[in-house]
Amino acid sequence: MELQQSSQPDGTIHAENIGGIQETTVEFSPGITILVGRNATNRTSFLQAVMAALGSENVSLKGDADEASVELTLGDETYTRRLSRRAGGVVTDGDPYLEDPTLADLFAFLLESNEARRAVAANDDLRELIMRPVDTEAIQNEIDQLVQERQSLQRKLEEIDDKKGKLPQLEAQQTQLKDDIAEKKAELEAKEEELEAADADVEETREEKSELEDKLADLRSKRSDLDDIRFDLETERESLEALTSEQRELENELDELPETPLGELEEIDSELERLRNRKRALETEVNELQSVIGFNEEMLEEADSDAFEALTEDSSGDVTDQLLPDETVTCWTCGSEVETAQIESTLDQLRQLSQTKLGDVNDIDDEISEVSDRKRELEQSQRERDRLERRLSDIETEIDRGEDTIDRLQTRREELTDEIETIEAAVEEREDENYSAVLDLHKEANQLEYELGRLENDLERVEGEIADIESQIDEQDDIEAQLEEVKAEIEDRRTAIDRIEANAVEEFNEHMDTVLEMLDYANIERIWIERVERDVREGRRKVTKSIFELHVIRTAESGAAYEDTVDHLSESEREVTGLVFALAGYLAHEVYEKVPFMLLDSLEAIDADRIATLIDYLNEYTGYLLVALLPEDAAALPDEYERVTEI
Incomplete structure (x- = not known):
């Protein structure tokens, strides 16, 4: 990761009217940048400004401003974001670093309200958070397309196998045809020699002989045409039978x-x-609630800080009075004096409402997933129905065309039969005692020539089929290789979700083991996620889904290990677990490939030494690590880390 940080340029943020910031410009370098200061010193607002420039929507405008802007410069590149308050919400435009900030919001922008951090403490669905950025519908569409391609390749291979089975028969037929042609040529040569000898003995006029030969040639041509028509009729009927059979099968599939x-x-x-x-709408409400909560927390902390400073500065008066300062503050919204406890109670209610709204968002996500699954099923069924109906329509067209062709061929066959009978009668009229034998020889030679032509045509057809099959066999290896690639892609798509889940669990468990060992929590043996399958009901169906179960293993004073619940973790332990869970998502989704930033805030629940160890550990996985810390916590970090003390 040092190589990644060394390749990153220095950065500058200029922000106006973000959170509590009116205007500021802050420079920072790759690696760790510590934002040092007390509460209500705009450190969280600065981190929100960075988030805005990177593309996040989870940003609040300054309470008294209607417009805000952020500009992030990294080397020669500049990214901008503008925010405008409109009726019903905040509108953003500009050219931020990210087009889609979903991954970064979940796993890189780790402020106090970050869902991944809060998920552990709230016992939320960890698996849903990890898988939320995965477009499962797009993956399923890719799988459907690949399955169709696989079926097409499999059909090609089946056709090749069928034709390979016919190859020995065709080769035998080729050999037989060559033998028959050789035999027929020999017969024709013998018949021509016999005819030549007979012609010498018969006197007939050149005109009569020429006319007779024309008739015989015409007769041979007609018979050849008739035989071709018989063959075409046979082929068309076979094709029509195959189409009718396929039509029945498709109609059965369509009915099912x-x-x-x-x-x-x-x-x-x-x-x-x-x-x-x-x-x-709910997410907008949650964002607004978070902004209100964050603003009021900062104001409350600032009020507490002012009270503490007043207490330390005023050394006069009764010591007891100094130790019991006024528990009221001036409300920054209405100006009246109210009890701090009342404001804190209201904040607790707002936090509870925010969590309820987040729960509603998760419920709606589940509903969207269920409805999307139903839509995908219907669309798949409709696509299959459309495919079958298109093919049936094509088959009906081919059947009509085939029936028309058969009718036309039958009509032509009848016409040729009549023509042949007419020519044969004309030839018979020319036969007499003097050269009837010669005519017979001519007919026989004519028939032999016809049969020879038919044999040569058959040989040409068989050799063409053999060449076609051999050409397809030559392509078989390529088709099989394509099929294996498609199968591998299908398997890859089908296991993509499983891989992401498994990677996230593996990353979490590996990092949690390392972090727990470094931070040395006294009686925690292990915190780990188990990925299990559970049958859950979705509407009327039962489906199997992956569940991420979080296990906490503690060690008793006797040294025996036992399993505890997340509820019994200390606030510090929960915060660390939430951060490591977010880091697991950061690595499993390779967020660092899309945004080289990680932002950290609200680490007060973790002691300073552990914060220093944790930050040093997280620094290995990002180009820029921006961390907001109190001065006493920042003091535990090495001096070489860059510090920002004024915003």
């Missing part, structure tokens, strides 16, 4: 497909749009 209820897809699209709109 479930009907897509009329209008259901439109209803599903409407439902998805409603759910997504509801989700966006």
